[in-house]
Amino acid sequence: MAASKTAARPGSLKKYREKRDFAQTPEPSGRKERSPKSRERLRFVVQMHRATRLHYDFRLEADGVLASWAVPKGPTLVPLDRRLAMHVEDHPMNYRDFEGNIPAGQYGAGSVIVWDRGTYSLVEGDDPATEIAHGKIKFVMYGKKLHGEFTLVKIKAREGEHGEPWLLLKDRDEHADPKYDPADHPESVKSGKTLADIARNPRAPTWQSKKLAKSASRARRSPARRDPIPRPKNLMLATLVDEPFDDPEWLFEIKWDGYRALCTIEDSQLALVSRNGLDMLVRFPELRELRSAFASLPVVVDGEIVSLDAKGRSAFQRLQESQKKPAGLTYAAFDLLYADGADMRSKPLEERKALLERLIRDTDLVLYSKHVVGKGEALFEEAHDQRLEGIIGKRRSSTYQERRSRDWVKIKTGHEQEFVVGGWTEPKGSREGFGALLLGVYEKRGLRFVGSVGTGFNAKLLREFSSRLRRLERKTSPFVNPVVARAPVHWSSPELVVEVRFSEWTRDGYLRQPAYLGLRPDKPAKDVVAEVPVHVEP
Template identity: 30%
Template sequence: MADKLNQYRSKRNASRTPEPVPEEPPEPRGGASFVIQEHHARSLHWDLRLERDGVLVSWAIPRGLPADPATNHLAVHTEDHPMEYLTFHGQIPQGEYGGGAMTIWDQGTYETEKWSEREVKVVLHGSRAEGRFVLFQTNGKNWMIHRMDPPSRAPLPDVAPMLPSRRSRLPRDTAAYAYEFAWGGRRLLVPIEGGRTTAAREHPWLRALAASFGSRTALLDGELATLSGAEVLVFYDLLYDDGRVLLDEPYEVRRAALETLDLSTPRWQTAPSWPGDARPVLAAAREQGLPGVVAKRLDSPYEPGESAAWLFIPS
């Protein structure tokens, strides 16, 4: 019987990688486990591995499992992996095959509905991956993965930015608002899905931001501002978070969710926000030569277009 791990071994040096590299051929067994690993290699992707005849039959999925039956995702059929890979996670050294960080995104069991050379239909039972999927071969060696269940989450909303109304003075009920600097930059909504963002077409440096989210899907609202001579993306709202649409949530709830993302690097960061007293914020905006402040009602939903719930007060 042919050794199903020959191709796997030929791509790895056991003395240079922490990956399991068994010396003996695999022995057939009848289990039905699966693992999905998030792999930050040369490009971010997810590896789906299904136990079959003593090995893990594997596909690399650049955008992760599809959440909606209307969208199929590419699935690149790769070499079979050893059963020890069910629990593998760690740092594959750069320069080695698949170099980069690998973590376990989900694991569990699966049921087989069909298994042929060109089509694999399974039901996954994991904590994050749950449902019916089919992997099918297209022209040549290409494979795709299709979700057969209804959508597993709400789709990313297509929404226009919320804009402040201009006022000459601060609101009277100051305790009902949070206050932020008006940055005087260019507004940018950033959708992130499958570790990628369409905003990177114009701003390639945002690829790193999207990759840092892994499989987490989000829609961020922010502004490209110039701070200390450098362009920085300042985020001040979160409109969608991993399947949950936040547009109808109060601003203070959206703001709290944004802060849990801990966005803080030299190129992107969370904008500071101060609830309550606006006077020191306005004074600081004047000192820094900023256009003014934006007062945001703590109880306001996200309303596309100009809204009286957000007020721009010039400095």
């Protein structure tokens, strides 16, 4: 199909209102809103809609309304997979909150859920309405399910075809996923419900006016109206970048050097779980007192278990020692996923952090992770001077995404990262246990050998680690490339993860001057890849 260059400019709700009887449908009548400045994040929503046929309504903020397309097969993360998108009437901005049932006999009758929502920014141009009118819009999505660069392009209709056909394409980038199917993710990002759940409750549309929503957020929600407590399978992770930067749209925090853990307190029951599902209360029973550290329950908080010195600095090696000497053991809280009956993940980061700070009681057990706005370079210099691991930059408007995102970035003061242990060498001379650990990172082909580490171990660590290794011993190499070693080699199943400091990567992709820092039982081995910094444009 050839591209068609022109389309109607978004900005009118006339057709939307003509098609609906607002005395019969729970849909909002809405009004055109004032357009934000072009440099600001624009909003989007994708609604799953079971009408005559199941389809997905794809809506982008443009000129104070939601420019809308019906996508029969739904959006995808499969690169360059062309999805038909039929351009339909503009919808009001408050339609992005609509979730419920449109009665029989009304336009679009059926069930609707908020399948995804978030913000987007333009790749080309500075006004989305103008780009749409020209028949093509390229944009980057920052949703809970959809991420990365997409293109919508108008095409010529086939002979006899009614309507205005477009194509929705996922562009090639780090967010592309050739196995992605929207049908595998049927839940609402707003309520956690499916279309079937909504259909079973035909009298209860979940849309409410902005005024009512604000009123409800001020008061404590009744149990019947509370959002379900989120139980994320993954935590939001930061992308490594090459240098610090200043930007008023970003806030910056110290990078904590500890165990990442999600804290959930419900009915006075506390769960403190690592990224790979370990119960951290078994390792640090002192943290059971967290159940009384927050002013409102239930609550879900993201943070890091750290061991602080007298100057308030965290170090991973001290944390390992604190399993028997828990002095300075603290939970550094930096994000809020749920509070006061509300799922906070779709709220801007600054709003989540402000509420988190108010919820933390006066206790030495929880430390609120403070931040500075815009001044990343100065904070990085301070972190470097204090010999801290680095800093984290976070986009102030970012939603909480259960994946690695460029809305969060990390800038390290040195080279430290996790590696998978795939074997060991025999010790030489009077050394006991093992000579060195064989290290690897995962790539597309499998586990790639990147070097060995033999420094950083005392006699006790050598004995303890040797015992772990022998339980995992196997006959074949887990690495996809040859292993270069100066002593006889033993192979192990790639399950153990260690943290290592090193001076640099060689041109051939091997570690130079590595030193062992500690065992990382909280990190899944399959997630360990070579952390190569990218450049970010502030």
